Amino acid sequence: xxxxxxxxxIGCVTNIYSEDNYDMSGKWWRLKDELIIDENLGFTMxxxxxxxxxxxxxxxxxxxxxxxYANVDYKGKSYNSFIYMRHYTLGDKEEDNLxxxxxxxxxxxxxxxxxxxxxxxxxxxxxxxxxxxxIEPVITLVPKEKxxxxxxxxxxxxxxxxxxxxxxxxxxxxxxxxxxxxNFIELDMGxxxxxxxxxxxxxxxxHQHMMSFLNMGLFWDILSLKxxxxxxxxxxxxKISASWLNLYDFKSLDINNLIFNAGLxxxxxxxxxxxxxxxxxxxxxxxxxxxxxxxxxxxxxALPLSWPIFFWI
Numbered sequence: 001x002x003x004x005x006x007x008x009x010i011g012c013v014t015n016i017y018s019e020d021n022y023d024m025s026g027k028w029w030r031l032k033d034e035l036i037i038d039e040n041l042g043f044t045m046x047x048x049x050x051x052x053x054x055x056x057x058x059x060x061x062x063x064x065x066x067x068x069y070a071n072v073d074y075k076g077k078s079y080n081s082f083i084y085m086r087h088y089t090l091g092d093k094e095e096d097n098l099x100x101x102x103x104x105x106x107x108x109x110x111x112x113x114x115x116x117x118x119x120x121x122x123x124x125x126x127x128x129x130x131x132x133x134x135i136e137p138v139i140t141l142v143p144k145e146k147x148x149x150x151x152x153x154x155x156x157x158x159x160x161x162x163x164x165x166x167x168x169x170x171x172x173x174x175x176x177x178x179x180x181x182x183n184f185i186e187l188d189m190g191x192x193x194x195x196x197x198x199x200x201x202x203x204x205x206x207h208q209h210m211m212s213f214l215n216m217g218l219f220w221d222i223l224s225l226k227x228x229x230x231x232x233x234x235x236x237x238x239k240i241s242a243s244w245l246n247l248y249d250f251k252s253l254d255i256n257n258l259i260f261n262a263g264l265x266x267x268x269x270x271x272x273x274x275x276x277x278x279x280x281x282x283x284x285x286x287x288x289x290x291x292x293x294x295x296x297x298x299x300x301x302a303l304p305l306s307w308p309i310f311f312w313i
Contacts, residue, residue: 028132166290190224217241
């Protein structure tokens with residue numbers, strides 16, 4: 001019988017002091033609130049009181065069996081506080097995912113109330129009642145919207161066009177075929193900068209072949225500024241272009257001849273292609289110093305099937 005009483009006494013003592021031996025120092029959390037306890041059981045708490053985040057400091061003293069009390073300094077005034085520690089386990093033993101959880105319930109009383117403990121207390125007498133845990137809360141942050149990339153490098157097969165040039169001296173009908181096209185596109189402003197390394201021209205007026213090895217164009221799509229785009233769109237805006245380093249009849253290279261166009265472009269294309277599949281242009285033309293105007297119709301070279309044409313002419 002004596003052995004039974006001794007075992008019972010040991011079990012009671014173990015139960016009473018098990019929580020007191022737990023190391024309370026470190027960080028504790030509750031949503032946005034935070035509690036930091038040092039090795040001497042001094043603490044600093046950041047908690048929300050009356051809708052404002054306040055900082056409280058104090059000292060914790062051990063009562064026993066997971067019960068503590070504290071003196072809390074808040075706005076230069078001393079408050080009494082009761083602290084209760086609770087320990088439990090979360091998870092499933094069979095799935096081997098058990099996790100120990102420790103909680104600290106802080107109850108800070110207003111004025112100098114003498115009731116310290118887990119008994120009934122009028123809520124009006126409580127300044128703050130919060131539960132902190134060792135588990136850091138997962139705060140869901142709204143991810144910042146990634147800035148979309150509005151700048152594209154978009155190489156294509158270029159386009160083929162029929163052009164009519166008119167000046168005071170004579171009229172000219174041209175066939176033009178881009179061998180390749182390098183497009184630098186800024187979608188937000190609707191700017192399209194194009195470099196064509198090689199472009200073939202054939203004049204139906206004088207039956208002359210010409211290859212141009214430096215061709216550049218700049219187009220501003222003013223319709224890109226509108227909201228609510230569809231899967232296809234019209235492109236409309238001013239365009240300038242120039243062709244230089246011209247090889248005539250595959251024999252003579254002329255570095256003095258410059259072809260310059262400045263006009264208005266209207267095109268139709270799919271957003272996925274970023275360029276127009278069909279377009280018309282008209283405006284001012286200057287060919288080797290001759291002033292005039294031009295009108296052209298272009299189609300996109302989806303496949304380079306039209307390139308061999310100039311070999312057959």
